[in-house]
Amino acid sequence: MVKVTLNDTVLAESDNTVVVEGNHYFPPDAVNTAVLSPSSTHTTCPWKGVASYYDATIGGKTVVNDVAWYYPETKEKANNIKGYVAFYKNKVNIE
Numbered sequence: 495m496v497k498v499t500l501n502d503t504v505l506a507e508s509d510n511t512v513v514v515e516g517n518h519y520f521p522p523d524a525v526n527t528a529v530l531s532p533s534s535t536h537t538t539c540p541w542k543g544v545a546s547y548y549d550a551t552i553g554g555k556t557v558v559n560d561v562a563w564y565y566p567e568t569k570e571k572a573n574n575i576k577g578y579v580a581f582y583k584n585k586v587n588i589e
Contacts, residue, residue, distance in 0.1 A: 495507060495508070495509050496508060496509075496511050496518050496520075496588065496589070497588070497589050498518075498520070498581045498586050498587070498588050499586065499587045499589075500529075500550050500552070500557065500558065500561070500585075500586045500587070501552060501557065503526070503529055503552055504526055505525065505526050505529060505530070505550065505561070505562070505581065505586060506520040506524050506525045506526060506579065506581065507520075507524055508520050508521055508524035510524070511524075511578075512574055512575055512578060514542075514572075514575055514580075517580040517581075517583075518580060518581075518588065519564075519575045519578035519579065519580045520578055520579050520580070520581075521577075521578055522577050522578065522579065525562075525579045529550060529551060529552050530548040530549070530550060530551065530561070530562065531548065531549050531551040531556070532546070532547075532548060532549075533546070533547035533548055533549045533559065533560050535547040535559075535560050537563070539565075539572075541569060541571050541572065542565055542568055542569060542571070542572040542575070543565050543567055543568045543569045543572060544565070544566075544567070545563040545564065545565055546563065546564055546565075546566055547560045547561075547562065547563045548560075548561060548562040548563070548564075548579070549561060550562075550585075550586075558585050558586075560582070560585075561581060561582060561585050561586060562579050562580060562581045562582070563579070563580055564577060564578060564579045564580070565577070565578075
């Protein structure tokens with residue numbers, strides 16, 4: 495079981511993550527979307543596609559900007575992580 499926490503709040507937890515480039519990508523149903531809000535940040539990976547980002551919003555306040563990212567649409571080689579969410583290791587606790 496891989497679990498992501500921030501200030502004692504669980505952001506994601508799953509036995510079914512997909513590891514890509516050293517990052518655990520969590521299935522959408524394993525992510526606590528109640529504490530994530532869409533960010534305006536977008537980046538492009540040459541082989542995965544365009545990533546969208548989430549901010550961590552706890553208690554009605556944004557506590558960490560761009561804490562996680564996901565690919566709503568992927569290029570063919572990254573279809574296995576389409577919609578899956580990964581978290582920045584330096585912004586959260588991953589255990």
